[in-house]
Amino acid sequence: MSIEVKVPQLPESVADATLVAWHKSPGDAVSRDENLADLETDKVVLEVPAPADGVLKEIRISDGTTVTAGEILAILEEGGQAAAKADTAEAPAAADDEPEEDADESAAEPGKASGRLSPSVRRLVEEHGLDPAAIPGSGRDGRISKADVMSFLEQRDKGGKPAPAAKPSPAPAAPAAPSGAREERRVPMTRMRSRIAERLVDAQATAAMLTSFNEVDLGAVMEIRKRYRDSFEKKHGVKLGFMSFFVKAAIEALRKFPVVNASVEGGDIIYHDYYDIGVAVSTDRGLLVPVLRDADLMGFADIERAIGDFAGRAREGKIGVDELTGGTFTITNGGVFGSLMSTPIINPPQSAILGMHKIQDRPMVVNGEIKIRPMMYIALTYDHRIIDGREAVQTLVSIKESLEDPARLLIQL
Template sequence: MATEIKAPTFPESVAEGSVAAWHKKPGDSVERDELIVEIETDKVVLEVVAPEAGTLAEVLVEEGDTVESEQVLGRIGEGAASGGERGGAEAASEAPAEAKAPAEAKAPAGGGKQHEVKAPTFPESIQEGTVASWNKQVGEAVKRDEVLAEIETDKVVLEVVAPADGALSEIKAEEGSQVESEAVLALFTEGAGGADESGGEDKAPASADDGASDAKVGDKILAPAARKLVAEHDLDVSKLEGTGKGGRVLKEDVQKAVKDGSAKKATKPAGGAVQAAAAAAPAVEGERPEKRVPMSRLRQTIAKRLVQAQQTAAMLTTYNEVDMGAVMDLRAQYKDTFLKAHDTKLGFMGFFVKAASEALKRFPDVNASIDGTDIVYHGYQDIGVAVSTDRGLVVPVLRDTDSMKIADVEKGIVDFGKRARDGKLGIDEMQGGTFTITNGGIFGSLMSTPILNPPQTAILGMHKIQERPMAVNGQVEIRPMMYLALSYDHRMIDGKDAVQFLVTIKELLEDPARLLLDI
């Protein structure tokens, strides 16, 4: 009896989705809970797994078709051979080469089912990614769901995990190569591992010879990994000898050239005047190393967005200062009790997020965004908090901060910081903010001018708390002061509103009781 494969139940806000990809064809055997098809909605990509083990007997909707919630997508027949009459011969005739290659790969590994290891399905806003690293090599034993590779996009690092226990039989996308959504990265054999030592070394160079991302430099054709090494060591491409198919320069060829120094660029001056100048220059003793590495995709995106913000927005910055004494006293009084009650530390960011949420309600222009020639007013407060990582700055978003408690804010920020440094933040967690707060004070910054995070129209900059002499009721007192900076888009926000917004935050922080009393 056939088992129906149904689309998931969509959330109320999602009316329909489209079939992004079928991972099985009619006639293919499937295991229970194995991924069969992916449904892409306007918000998320939903995975549909096999409800029972058997054979995919029928596909009712093709890739690209629009489907509704719980619609029947296909059917699974009983047994491994139930769909063989329909799909088995067809699959064999369509891809005899593919059937042969897995058989050859499985033989030394002990004979297991072979899978294609594919890149994740990228969201619409991401066109491609870079293979950041392979955590496993050909022939190395791995467990199911163990991380095989990492794909770096301009927003997050995505992990590619093993589909079963086994080993990689072939790597098709080397480190540094560009890959598209669902591109085949490698071949994986179930039950393999440790027995492929003799053949694994030969397969790796072959994967670098995959011409999908090769590039011609001068009269040479370079594989992606080779290009990366050439850039890092600043080599003369014309001096490289390629051993790959068609004379392609592989990663191993570049490594050999680096080792024997045969591809170094000539440093001889071009003319006599240059030679004279070089001779007159004082000799520098000791090594003067330099290292050239490609800019990461995240850093490229950050650079592009920052330049875009300066080019498209009429950006101004207004400054003020806040006496942090009241917040610091409150924090010192309740930090131990707060830690016991909520299992998280009481920091300053919770107060700033709550103060900003209140100020955004009073000044809706600051909480708005610009979309072309339209102004979008948001009836909620989603505040992004800038987090610094080794790879660059990311801005995860706290949702509906007006209804959050200070403890919830602090827990959320701690969680964001940990997962950002581990590269575990999801793309949806960094989209859709209405306002941003950045804290340069943790690095010692006394004052700075933050740059807008488009399409938002304002960003608040926090800074170092510095004790300074201040006039208080006619007396000079040493007070813990912080400079605040609000950068805003003058196309949307008038100077008066920007100043009053910042003053509101200052007043709420200098008298935290206002946050509780909503005054």
């Protein structure tokens, strides 16, 4: 019995998707709910599960094609048995009547080889400018795994078999100075990266963005984390990080200055009497901002647990669109990458974003004495159309005071 494998229902406000990669080939046996292919939308990556046990009989849509909900991607033969590649008409192998040497060359063509790469392997190949046809595959049907690519790179770096080089150009008449590789690669943006770029440009074009800075002594927060780290993790099953302190401090500041938690809609200012805090998460596909709903009602453990869950699922492409929409204020942490200072860009339609940075020991004057303190620069980028400099600066001061004296968070000062 043949079953049609269709594009699943797309999230609301998403019109279409791009078929990124097939994880199965015609003739492969599949199990029910096994992921057959990845679909990338402007916001998330969706999986296409197998509707039943059987054999993938035919693939109708190739990688890189834009598809819509309900469109037929492939045909699955329910309960069938896997066929050999050479005997499957749809498999990317040469015909039986062609010489064996030609068949091997056909299977090794870059276009065909790259179509059988997983997303992680494809990214690694593109980053190092490798030709997939030159990499021996140890996987099923000669597929290339991440370990194969790493082994190939290690062999090349040790002076083993080099990667295929470009055709040599005629020698110049005069001796030329030695030069390094000058290769170029053109890689199209993913849908997600393209959408991120579009939103960032729109934010700069529509908002009157300005950034204010301050610095925070995180000695008190670090002391609390050190003192209660083990007992906190034992009780709640999650580590006590910095982000929960910043989320709580930001909420207290937003309570004092509601306009920083507001957004602009046409000629109106929309004040939000709730606190949905977006937390920026970096992934290989781009920056995602999942939202902590009603963060003011969450405890420190709830915040840390939610952020850890978001980070893991974001990197696996399993964040839902509903978890990325909305949000009244955003926090981004460039410090994890070593950033000492930056000017973050507002996440529309929000009106402000808080930037965290690297903690660095610096000499500070404390009670008339010079002491080494763990300091962090913090930045608040805000929409000057509705937020004045006074409110922005006072918001930063409030966050600074809460972090330098965490007891304020308990009594909401």
